Amino acid sequence: MLDMIGVGPFITLPLILAAMGGPQAMLGWICGAVLALCDGMVWAELGAAIPAAGGTYRFLRVIYPGRVGRWLSFLFLFQLMVSAPLSVASGSIGLAQYAAYLFPQLGGHTAVHGFHFGAYAGSVVVGPGSLIAMLSVVVAVALLYRGLDAIGRMSSAMGVVVLGTIAWILVTGLLKGHIGQAFAFPAGAFRLDHGFFLGLGSAMLVATYDFWGYYNVTFLGGEVKDPERTIPRAILISIVAVGLIYLGMQMAVLAVLPWQPLLGAQGVEARRAVVSAFMEAAYGPSVGPLLGKIAAILVMVTAFASIFSLLLGYSRIPFAAARDGNFFHVFGRLHPSRGFPYVSLLALGGMALVFCWFSLGDVVAALVVLRICLQFLLQHVGVVMLRKRRPELRRPFRMWAYPLPALVGVVGFCYILFERARFERELVLAGVVACLGTAAYWVRGRVLAR
Secondary structure (H helix, E strand, O other), X not given: OHHHHOOHHHHHHHHHHHXXXXXXXXXXXXXXXXXXXXHHXXXXXXXXXXXXXXXXXXXXXXXXXXXXXXXXXXHHHXXXXXXXXXXXXXXXXHHHHHHHHHOHHHHOOOEEEEEXXXXXXXXXXXXXXXXXXXXXXXXXXXXXXXXOOOHHHXXXXXXXXXXXXXXXHHHHHHHHOOHHHHHOOOOOOOOOOHHHHHHHHHHHHHHHHHHOOHHHHHHEHHHOOOHHHHHHHHHHHHHHHHHHHHHHHHHHHHHHOOHHHHHOHHHHHHHHOHHHHHHHHHHHHHHHHHHHXXXXXXXXXXXXXXXXXXXXXXXXXXXXHHHOOOOOHHHHOOOOOOOOOHHHHHHHHHHHHHHOXXXXXXXXXXXXXXXXXXXXXXXHHHHHHHHHHOOOOOOOOOOOOOOHHHHHHHHHHHHHHHOOOOOHHHHHHHHHHHHHHHHHHHHHHHHHHO
8 A cells, every 4th residue: 555655646646636626536537446456456366376476577578478478578678777767756746845835945946848859749847846856866776775774674664654644635625614515516527528538648658657566575476475365455445535536635735725726827836836835725834834844845755655666676676587487688687795786776766867857747647658559458458368377277366257358458558558648659659668678678588699
């Protein structure tokens, strides 16, 4: 659950509201939860049947035999070198947004520059906030580079901060808010026109980003006690619990902060640090500003702990694959005196620094589309193929109503890919990454064959 929540809902709630233009955005959370449950059943079946360290990396090798499996597992690792830094950058950008609430001068002198590369269009954000985001990455890499071994204590502290902040939000909304305000839908909110479905696709994309993390237990499948029971339960229970938390958070925030000014031109600062604005509005001018700053500090602590943990965990995946002989040999190097995979850490940190210059919305969209195309859809198709190809494989957990969850997952992920404004740009990015990864796999194979 901590992997799922992290800093996501503290920074993306305004994105979901803006996608659908009002509190009907709760449909994004609900549909995102249904999609997560369908996807979770795929992970649960594969994780219980193949409880080995590596998660997707191992699944693809088993599902797709021979060269295809080696290619797809390599492609997963290659896209991870892009998607993992995107995930790190999203937390860094969120940290910078709350830092600007504490120090308003950090939000000034910010310029947004658009750019085009063929069909791909995006924007670069230049300002003090970008530098703060980059600084958070640099500090995290420096701490990890020095061999900091306090990750267990840091994770525990992060859990206390995250759950404590969520409880504070829920209780504040209950005591200080007007629940009817959270359901003040605009006229035509549920008119099923093209704009509604475009907005729902964008909202589901953000919700998918916020739900992800339930599958991380499969990456530690070889170390989990009783994995045949623990993995499916951990995945499915976490999705339901976190889904209820997200719905409660939206209702609590909107019960205090009316959505109309929040999404209007005057709500720019509130959108950047929505939890702080929520606390300030709930407790009034006397103590509200102080509590808003405390909330900002709590979110920044959570964001940094998330950045730290992501870099620590992701840096081990290319390292392990390189040691297995299925990724570039250089990523298998350990620091000569401290014994950690420094090449992998520096590569991921360097890529994250680049992505800190992009907007949060662009970073989240690129991350979600990359992983849908080059990871999740491969597993949804693969779990059906594995049933047909290896019916004798022991499956301690079988997805309910097979194959419906896998099919619904494919449809839901494709809906997110295509039913959004400007959906082509992320698909172009995914295509470029897939082509580059395939070329790298082919070149590497030719070199090794000599």
